[in-house]
Amino acid sequence: MTTLYGYFRSSAAYRVRIALNLKGLAYDQVPVNLVKGEQKSDDFRTHNPQGLVPVLETDDGAQLTQSLAICEYLEERHPEPPLLPADAEGRARVRSLAQLVACEIHPLNNLKVLKYLVHELKLDDEAKLAWYRHWIAEGFTALEARLASESASGAFCHGDSPTLADVCLVPQVFNAERFECDLSAYPTLRRITERCRALDAFAKAAPGEQPDAG
Amino acid sequence: MTTLYGYFRSSAAYRVRIALNLKGLAYDQVPVNLVKGEQKSDDFRTHNPQGLVPVLETDDGAQLTQSLAICEYLEERHPEPPLLPADAEGRARVRSLAQLVACEIHPLNNLKVLKYLVHELKLDDEAKLAWYRHWIAEGFTALEARLASESASGAFCHGDSPTLADVCLVPQVFNAERFECDLSAYPTLRRITERCRALDAFAKAAPGEQPDAG
Numbered sequence: 090m091t092t093l094y095g096y097f098r099s100s101a102a103y104r105v106r107i108a109l110n111l112k113g114l115a116y117d118q119v120p121v122n123l124v125k126g127e128q129k130s131d132d133f134r135t136h137n138p139q140g141l142v143p144v145l146e147t148d149d150g151a152q153l154t155q156s157l158a159i160c161e162y163l164e165e166r167h168p169e170p171p172l173l174p175a176d177a178e179g180r181a182r183v184r185s186l187a188q189l190v191a192c193e194i195h196p197l198n199n200l201k202v203l204k205y206l207v208h209e210l211k212l213d214d215e216a217k218l219a220w221y222r223h224w225i226a227e228g229f230t231a232l233e234a235r236l237a238s239e240s241a242s243g244a245f246c247h248g249d250s251p252t253l254a255d256v257c258l259v260p261q262v263f264n265a266e267r268f269e270c271d272l273s274a275y276p277t278l279r280r281i282t283e284r285c286r287a288l289d290a291f292a293k294a295a296p297g298e299q300p301d302a303g
Numbered sequence: 304m305t306t307l308y309g310y311f312r313s314s315a316a317y318r319v320r321i322a323l324n325l326k327g328l329a330y331d332q333v334p335v336n337l338v339k340g341e342q343k344s345d346d347f348r349t350h351n352p353q354g355l356v357p358v359l360e361t362d363d364g365a366q367l368t369q370s371l372a373i374c375e376y377l378e379e380r381h382p383e384p385p386l387l388p389a390d391a392e393g394r395a396r397v398r399s400l401a402q403l404v405a406c407e408i409h410p411l412n413n414l415k416v417l418k419y420l421v422h423e424l425k426l427d428d429e430a431k432l433a434w435y436r437h438w439i440a441e442g443f444t445a446l447e448a449r450l451a452s453e454s455a456s457g458a459f460c461h462g463d464s465p466t467l468a469d470v471c472l473v474p475q476v477f478n479a480e481r482f483e484c485d486l487s488a489y490p491t492l493r494r495i496t497e498r499c500r501a502l503d504a505f506a507k508a509a510p511g512e513q514p515d516a517g
Contacts, residue, residue: 155402
């Protein structure tokens with residue numbers, strides 16, 4: 090059985106849930122409460138010594154980490170339906186959109202960084218929120234410009250079926266909404282996100298639908 | 304002709320140079336001076352509206368962005384020598400090591416983030432350096448633990464030939480050295496980095512060897 094160690098509000102775990110659902114794969118979930126620090130427990134570290142979610146335990150017993158690496162693994166093991174287009178340039182485009190979120194927005198706004206801002210740099214709530222919104226605005230402006238102008242965009246980020254780019258976009262929009270970022274300047278991101286959310290695979294992966302949702 | 308728009312000290316451009324060299328591919332280089340802000344020029348934005356390096360212009364005229372997406376494209380178009388192992392679990396391992404650098408260390412320490420710390424948060428040099436070194440230490444501790452304990456490690460991060468993981472590791476070590484981080488606690492990272500640096504593909508990609516090196 091495939092088991093996902095995650096947390097309902099973790100963007101990275103959310104991406105893996107969407108990918109598993111799009112592939113139609115069944116999986117067990119083991120919640121790891123990041124706010125309570127369960128990811129640092131000796132028990133969880135037997136799954137990932139780094140103390141981070143998500144971890145995907147495959148039916149062969151392998152423990153996979155890093156959400157995009159997990160998604161690529163799922164794509165290779167379960168090619169249908171594809172999360173990447175067939176042509177090399179299209180694949181590069183989808184990966185670059187996914188990485189725009191995963192390498193430029195999300196790393197700056199995750200829990201451990203926000204904790205550093207508060208505990209080490211002594212930022213107040215307002216400065217912390219300004220940091221969060223700054224990186225959302227910078228990244229979403231770039232993403233909106235690409236999605237609105239590039240001819241390969243469609244009903245989804247790339248064409249008319251969901252790809253790895255949508256898998257990354259939707260959790261990032263969820264987080265931006267949670268931090269009450271103004272998303273009015275990103276109509277294409279909002280249109281694509283709504284389209285994704287109408288699909289079962291995305292809807293069932295939403296944080297509020299998870300067993301550990303508070 | 305393949306053209307790389309980069310900057311000698313950009314980690315992400317450095318990764319792409321290594322990958323191109325490992326594949327034995329010829330390429331022209333167009334330097335984009337990040338310190339002078341040339342990446343924000345109208346001219347450069349015709350290559351990447353986001354104003355970031357690297358951009359790889361392929362011989363078909365496609366403009367590819369995001370260093371890991373570019374490396375995956377090179378891997379698909381030019382499979383030999385491979386930068387990813389043949390088995391899905393090995394590929395997931397190599398990608399997860401690469402992403403540990405590219406999604407957890409590098410995004411926190413790049414130029415635009417350091418500028419925000421100084422200009423918006425008014426950090427002094429000492430606090431900026433402490434930030435830099437904190438994320439290096441956290442990431443390298445995790446990477447060292449994995450590389451030292453996992454049986455798939457070899458002369459390089461994965462087995463006895465260079466992979467995408469080494470392509471990401473070496474530029475990050477270069478940057479850590481530039482910021483005078485103490486690397487004594489990471490003997491496996493240092494051993495693998497030295498092994499990589501002895502290869503022409505890595506040596507010729509080093510910042511000091513580039514046409515725009517100061």
